[in-house]
Amino acid sequence: MTHDPAGMSGKDLIFAALRHQQTPRVPWVPFAGVHAGKLLGYTAHEVLTDPDKLFEALLAVNRTYDPDGQPVVFDLQIEAEILGCELLWVDKAPPTVASHPLAADMHMPSRLPEPTDGRLPMILDTMRRMKDEVGEHTALYGLVTGALTLASHLRGTEIFMDMYDHPEFLEQLLTYARDVAKRVAGFYLDAGMDVIAFVDPLVSQISPRHFDKLLSDPYKELFAYVRERGAFSSFFVCGDATKNIDAMCRTHPDSISIDENINLVTAREITERHNITIGGNIPLTTHMLLGNQQDNMKFVVDMLDRVDSRNFILAPGCDMPYDVPAENVVGVVQAVRDPEGTRVMLANYHAESLDLDAVQLPDYADLDKPLVEVFTLDSDTCAACSYMKDAAQRATRELGGRVELVEYKFTEKANVARVVKMGVKNLPSIYVNGQLKYSSLIPSNRELVEVLERYLED
Amino acid sequence: MENKLEVIRGGIMDGDMPLVQRTVTAALEEGISAPEILNEGLIKAMGEVGRLFEEGEYFVPEMLIAARAMKAGLAILKPKLIDADVKPVGKVAAGTVKGDLHDIGKNLVCMMLEGAGFEIVDLGTDVSPEKFMDAVKVQGVDVIAMSALLTTTMPNMKNTVDALVEAGIRDSVKVMIGGAPVTQAYADEIGADGYAPDASRAATLAKQLLGV
Numbered sequence: 001m002t003h004d005p006a007g008m009s010g011k012d013l014i015f016a017a018l019r020h021q022q023t024p025r026v027p028w029v030p031f032a033g034v035h036a037g038k039l040l041g042y043t044a045h046e047v048l049t050d051p052d053k054l055f056e057a058l059l060a061v062n063r064t065y066d067p068d069g070q071p072v073v074f075d076l077q078i079e080a081e082i083l084g085c086e087l088l089w090v091d092k093a094p095p096t097v098a099s100h101p102l103a104a105d106m107h108m109p110s111r112l113p114e115p116t117d118g119r120l121p122m123i124l125d126t127m128r129r130m131k132d133e134v135g136e137h138t139a140l141y142g143l144v145t146g147a148l149t150l151a152s153h154l155r156g157t158e159i160f161m162d163m164y165d166h167p168e169f170l171e172q173l174l175t176y177a178r179d180v181a182k183r184v185a186g187f188y189l190d191a192g193m194d195v196i197a198f199v200d201p202l203v204s205q206i207s208p209r210h211f212d213k214l215l216s217d218p219y220k221e222l223f224a225y226v227r228e229r230g231a232f233s234s235f236f237v238c239g240d241a242t243k244n245i246d247a248m249c250r251t252h253p254d255s256i257s258i259d260e261n262i263n264l265v266t267a268r269e270i271t272e273r274h275n276i277t278i279g280g281n282i283p284l285t286t287h288m289l290l291g292n293q294q295d296n297m298k299f300v301v302d303m304l305d306r307v308d309s310r311n312f313i314l315a316p317g318c319d320m321p322y323d324v325p326a327e328n329v330v331g332v333v334q335a336v337r338d339p340e341g342t343r344v345m346l347a348n349y350h351a352e353s354l355d356l357d358a359v360q361l362p363d364y365a366d367l368d369k370p371l372v373e374v375f376t377l378d379s380d381t382c383a384a385c386s387y388m389k390d391a392a393q394r395a396t397r398e399l400g401g402r403v404e405l406v407e408y409k410f411t412e413k414a415n416v417a418r419v420v421k422m423g424v425k426n427l428p429s430i431y432v433n434g435q436l437k438y439s440s441l442i443p444s445n446r447e448l449v450e451v452l453e454r455y456l457e458d
Numbered sequence: 459m460e461n462k463l464e465v466i467r468g469g470i471m472d473g474d475m476p477l478v479q480r481t482v483t484a485a486l487e488e489g490i491s492a493p494e495i496l497n498e499g500l501i502k503a504m505g506e507v508g509r510l511f512e513e514g515e516y517f518v519p520e521m522l523i524a525a526r527a528m529k530a531g532l533a534i535l536k537p538k539l540i541d542a543d544v545k546p547v548g549k550v551a552a553g554t555v556k557g558d559l560h561d562i563g564k565n566l567v568c569m570m571l572e573g574a575g576f577e578i579v580d581l582g583t584d585v586s587p588e589k590f591m592d593a594v595k596v597q598g599v600d601v602i603a604m605s606a607l608l609t610t611t612m613p614n615m616k617n618t619v620d621a622l623v624e625a626g627i628r629d630s631v632k633v634m635i636g637g638a639p640v641t642q643a644y645a646d647e648i649g650a651d652g653y654a655p656d657a658s659r660a661a662t663l664a665k666q667l668l669g670v
Contacts, residue, residue: 088559093610096559157562160519161526164473205518205562239638243514261638285639289609321609321639 010068011194014139017277017313018195018232018254026304028314028336029141029279030329032061033074034094035320039064039441043091044322048075051122055129062134064442065329066337066383069139069195072127074319076145076199079180080153082118083109092322100156108172109154112183120184124191131192139195141234142188146200147177147218163210171214178218182225189229196226197234197257201318203248204239204261211247219251227254234279238318242266249274259317260284265306272311279313282332288316288324293331293426294349300335301342326440327426330377330384338381341411345377348416359414359421364434367404370455372396373431374407375415375424387442388428395448403452462488463499466531470503471510473523475530482531492538496575500528500535504573508658518562521657525569532572546577547670551593552603553581555614560607563637566657567603574661576601587614587621594622594631601664604650606637615640616648623649632667636660 008016013027032039036057037047046053054073062070075094081087087095102109115124130140145153151173152159162170185196198219203211219235226233235253237244240261248256249271257279258267264281271278282288287299300314314336320329335342348354362371374392376385389407396405408415410427422431430438430448432455437443443451462485469477485495507524510516516524550571554564561583568578579593585604593599602622606612615635622628634652635645645653651667654660 090557090610093608098559157565160522160562163519164523207517207520210517210519240514285609286641286643323609 009137010066011135011137011139014069014195014313015232017311020275020277020311022310026309026312026314026336027068028066028333029069029071029139030061030065030067030332031071031074031316031319032058032065032329033071033319034092034322035324036061038322038324039326044093044095045089045091048073048094049119049122051126051129054122054126055133058126058130059133062138063387064326064384064440066333067138069141069313070130070134071141071143071197072130072193073123074143074199076143076149076201077153078119078123079113079145079150079184082113082120083111083150083154083180085153094319097153100154102154102173103156103158106166106169108169109176112179113187115187120187124187127188127191127193135192135194139232140193141195141197142185142191142193143197143199143236144181144185144188146198146203146236147174147181147222148202148206148215149200150177150180152202160205163206163214174214174218178222182222185222185226186229189226189231193231195232195234195254197236198222198253199236201236201238203237203244204241206244208243208247211244216247216251219248219253223251223253227252236318245270246274249276255279255313257281257313257315260286261317264303268307268312275311277311277313279315281317282315284317284321284324288328288332289321291328293325293327294346296328296331297335297342298346300332301339301346304336304339325426326384330382330426330428330440333384334377334382338378341378341381345410345416348410348413354413354417354420356417356421359418361418361421362434367433370403370452371433372403372405372452373434374405374428375410375419375422375431376407376428377410379407379409379428382428384440384442385428388430388438391442391445391448392430394445395452398445398449399452399456402456462490463495466495466499467503467506470500470524470527470531471507473520473527475523475527478527478531479534482534486534486538492535492542493544496532496535496539496544500531501573501575504528504570504661507573508570508661511658512656518566521566521569525566525573528573529569547575548600548664548668549577549579549598550601550603550664551579551581551590551597551599552605553585553590554583554605554607555611555618556584556586557614558606558608558611559583560605560637563607563657564603564605567605567636567654567660570657570661571603571664574665576661576664587618590618591621591625591627594627595625599631600668601632601634603660603664604633604635606635606640609639612637612639612644615644615650619649632664634660634663634667 034044039060084101086099088098234255255277260283379385654663
């Protein structure tokens with residue numbers, strides 16, 4: 001957990017941002033849904049159904065990515081499953097809705113979810129545990145499926161034709177979806193969530209005229225409800241919803257979160273007119289999934305150059321893909337915590353004046369004792385780096401003076417040259433006797449001690 | 459005469475299926491040829507719908523009802539087009555890749571391609587590389603169009619391209635891809651012939667790939 005110089009916790013920062021106050025730095029919310037599982041080797045199905053694995057994975061996210069705010073679960077099929085949709089599960093993504101109960105039968109449902117339905121018991125339990133464990137310093141987000149997306153799960157793609165063929169039916173269906181969303185939001189608020197985000201990716205597929213006609217009133221009511229309950233609200237959208245941002249703002253959420261399909265600067269001009277906080281929009285595929293650590297650091301510092309820190313929360317464009325390399329997210333954290341230092345690091349990385357000849361690498365084949373080298377971005381500002389360093393220190397301490405430890409921070413140019421000469425790809429990393437052992441994911445004490453003991457035996 | 463074609467175009471753009479059906483029938487009775495109604499009425503209107511979609515004026519519902527009206531008009535024209543020996547501009551097999559059930563984007567692509575004069579083999583969702591290959595070998599399609607919404611299913615686009623290469627039929631078909639997480643860079647990386655960011659541009663791309 002990082003406190004900023006003004007002594008504000010991450011949660012304080014999120015609250016200040018959602019109250020539209022100036023913050024000492026930009027707060028950060030990693031949307032780690034199924035990706036949380038990757039940190040501990042759990043499948044999407046495991047973290048979305050097993051409360052202990054979900055809780056463990058969320059704590060790993062909290063530790064590794066040092067979030068100011070954090071969603072407890074990111075799955076837009078929770079309500080649909082309760083209401084009779086069949087789900088198709090895969091290992092590395094949230095489930096997909098495979099059947100739509102209202103596709104052929106246009107009978108309007110009326111039953112609302114109970115806290116004992118579907119996966120709600122395990123989700124509510126995890127929310128309470130997260131509240132106890134990290135809730136003091138991390139703002140917790142409860143994500144609720146938005147009205148149009150939930151209605152489309154129930155009705156299927158016919159919903160688009162309903163806008164013309166069965167407008168009254170659609171209006172009733174959206175009212176029902178709103179009631180479901182309100183009820184689930186209420187459960188999440190009871191379980192201690194600080195922010196309720198209504199996630200409605202389908203909003204990007206309809207016109208502002210349809211938004212005003214069909215969704216404006218339901219969303220006004222949802223955001224008013226969250227406000228009445230004394231919590232904060234957010235409206236998440238995916239896809240190019242540029243044309244709907246103004247209409248979304250007019251439903252009065254505290255914040256709006258967008259993905260990379262929307263130009264953040266353009267969208268921000270609109271949200272600023274309504275004094276609404278905007279969140280986003282680190283590209284999920286090109287940068288987080290397929291880019292490297294430097295790409296992500298550069299994207300964030302460039303973004304921070306373009307966007308004023310007030311009314312802004314840094315976040316991925318949407319739910320992070322399962323296989324996003326942890327080091328890319330660590331790079332994002334470093335960049336948002338210390339933009340100036342990160343600029344220096346990036347410049348160093350590309351500096352052509354690096355004197356590689358001046359770097360003397362140890363003779364790894366002929367060491368007196370095992371050598372642990374910890375390469376960090378900056379263990380003073382990067383949480384994952386400090387945990388990596390702590391892990392190495394703890395293990396070497398436990399082994400007395402039998403193992404040597406040295407840290408190389410990327411903030412110093414000589415160390416950058418060493419990183420390049422060693423071929424270190426990602427930070428933080430632990431090398432033992434010149435061999436990469438851990439990258440971004442922090443080893444447990446026992447695991448690292450065992451590895452080092454094997455080197456001692458050799 | 460022009461008036462009827464204008465009414466057809468307006469009807470498609472408004473998604474007014476009964477008006478389009480009525481006017482196509484009346485236009486044929488008036489002696490306007492089926493190919494002219496197809497080209498100057500249906501295809502031209504869908505081109506305009508695509509343009510408005512690209513510009514962010516039309517959204518998914520507007521496109522879907524326009525396409526439905528176009529299809530209703532096309533159904534009336536089809537027998538006459540066969541009589542007049544009008545051939546489609548190309549044959550496209552479209553599908554959402556294996557493991558992915560999302561079909562809104564794929565359906566829009568099919569509609570826009572049909573509206574641009576292509577014959578469509580709609581393979582549906584969760585389509586394996588083998589099924590795409592069968593469309594090339596058995597149905598003789600000119601283009602394979604693959605869609606994916608999930609980053610986890612995108613690799614099945616590459617698997618399909620690789621399977622075509624392995625089967626020695628890669629050169630006999632053009633491959634185009636699209637979907638929310640897909641980019642031109644990804645298309646280049648996996649050896650696809652093209653990427654389209656939306657359904658309208660998918661139709662333009664298919665024509666470019668076939669040089670029609």
